[in-house]
Amino acid sequence: MLLAIVPVAAIWVTLQGGQEWYARPLVLWYATVISVVLAALVFSTRAATLGAAITGAIFTAAFYLQTPGFHTALWPLLALLLLTFGATRFGRHRKEALGIAEARRGRTASQVAANLGVATLAGIPQIMGQFSDVFFLSPRFTLVPMLAAMAEATADTVSSELGQVLGGEPRLITNLQRVPAGTDGAVSLAGTLCGCVAAAVVVLVGLAVLPLNRRDALIAFAAGIAGTLLDSLLGALPERRGWLNNDAVNALSTLAAAALAACALRWL
Numbered sequence: 001m002l003l004a005i006v007p008v009a010a011i012w013v014t015l016q017g018g019q020e021w022y023a024r025p026l027v028l029w030y031a032t033v034i035s036v037v038l039a040a041l042v043f044s045t046r047a048a049t050l051g052a053a054i055t056g057a058i059f060t061a062a063f064y065l066q067t068p069g070f071h072t073a074l075w076p077l078l079a080l081l082l083l084t085f086g087a088t089r090f091g092r093h094r095k096e097a098l099g100i101a102e103a104r105r106g107r108t109a110s111q112v113a114a115n116l117g118v119a120t121l122a123g124i125p126q127i128m129g130q131f132s133d134v135f136f137l138s139p140r141f142t143l144v145p146m147l148a149a150m151a152e153a154t155a156d157t158v159s160s161e162l163g164q165v166l167g168g169e170p171r172l173i174t175n176l177q178r179v180p181a182g183t184d185g186a187v188s189l190a191g192t193l194c195g196c197v198a199a200a201v202v203v204l205v206g207l208a209v210l211p212l213n214r215r216d217a218l219i220a221f222a223a224g225i226a227g228t229l230l231d232s233l234l235g236a237l238p239e240r241r242g243w244l245n246n247d248a249v250n251a252l253s254t255l256a257a258a259a260l261a262a263c264a265l266r267w268l
Contacts, residue, residue, distance in 0.1 A: 002110050002251055005117035009062050012124055015087045016065045018238050021181025024068070031064040034074065042106070047085055051109035059112070066123040066142070067210065073123065073146060076206040077116075079149050081170045083198045084157040114247040115157070119149035119255040122262075137184030141265055144216045147206040148261035149254040155195035156231050156253060163191020173232040184246075186238020199224045219264045228258030 013031075020028040037157045039057035042048045048056060055236040060074065096251040163170060163186075168184035169178045178223040181184045199221060231253035244252075 002113040002117060002247055005110070005121065006058060008119070009120050013058060013061045013065060020065065020068075023032065027068045028063070030068070031061045034064055036244055042081070046106045047162040048106040049108050049113065052107050052112045052215050055109045056116070059116050062120045064205040065125060066146075067139075069139050071187050071209045071211070073135045073143070073206070075209045076202045078151050079202045079205045080154045083154055083201065084161075087158040087161035087194075087198070089092035090162060105232035107148075108245045111250075114250040115153040115254065117149075117151070117251060118258050119146045121151055121244040122146040122258045139211055140216055141150060141262070143206070143212060143257035144220050144265055145223075145252050147203060147210070147212070147217075147220040148223035148227070148257040149159040150206070151202050151220055152227035152231070153250070155228040156250065157222055158198035159191040159195025159228065161188070162194040163188040166194070173229075173255050174236045175249035184239045185232050187232075195228055196225060199228070217264075219261050219268075221263065223257045226260055227253045230256050 017028050017031070020031075035057040038060050043050060043053040057172060060077070063073045063077055105248040125142055125143050164181045166188075170181055170183065170188040170191070171177060171182065173178050173185050173187050203217050203221045203224070205219065206212065207214070212220075231249055234244065234249045234252060235246075239246065239249050
């Protein structure tokens with residue numbers, strides 16, 4: 001079901017690309033080149049499978065078409081990719097010894113859709129317009145939920161990957177009982193702090209390049225951290241019971257982060 005996000009994004013990219021072809025053809029060419037280069041890079045470094053690389057290329061094109069030019073959402077996306085890639089590779093031998101390391105073939109298309117799909121859809125004005133009757137007045141109503149979803153995806157990955165390596169026995173978020181590293185719903189102080197720092201980096205990069213203010217950045221950060229906590233709760237409850245898989249948990253958590261940010265912009 002998560003892969004349904006991919007054709008939705010692809011259709012929007014196609015329609016938007018058709019408009020840019022007549023209005024600003026350079027924007028379309030930049031989006032194409034950046035997407036292809038990034039897909040080739042992640043595939044060649046075995047950070048993603050071929051399907052995941054193609055999915056990432058579609059999402060990258062969408063991000064650039066949503067925010068063309070130098071001040072683009074691709075900068076916080078790049079921060080997300082570098083932070084999560086580094087966290088995944090950090091302490092790999094220890095993770096392999098524990099049996100919790102990510103597969104060497106890299107992330108799959110469903111994992112990419114789960115982590116970046118909501119951020120991609122949040123940047124589509126026609127979608128966010130359903131949640132705010134004043135969103136056309138400012139790009140904030142698409143950019144802040146997008147940034148919140150990116151922050152959540154970054155914090156979740158970094159906290160889990162580094163928390164497994166930096167030491168300290170993790171505890172289940174629901175009852176604080178000690179559990180083995182890699183347990184669904186487990187959290188650790190070191191991992192949580194690393195996740196918060198990673199989310200802050202992504203938000204600060206977004207603040208530097210996107211037309212946002214410090215209040216917007218604070219909303220995106222707070223919503224991203226709230227989504228990360230929800231991710232742990234979903235991992236400890238429905239995922240451990242087999243009701244949801246990890247991709248579904250990640251997608252719901254990024255959706256919650258984006259929705260919280262949108263609600264904060266609308267009502268605060």
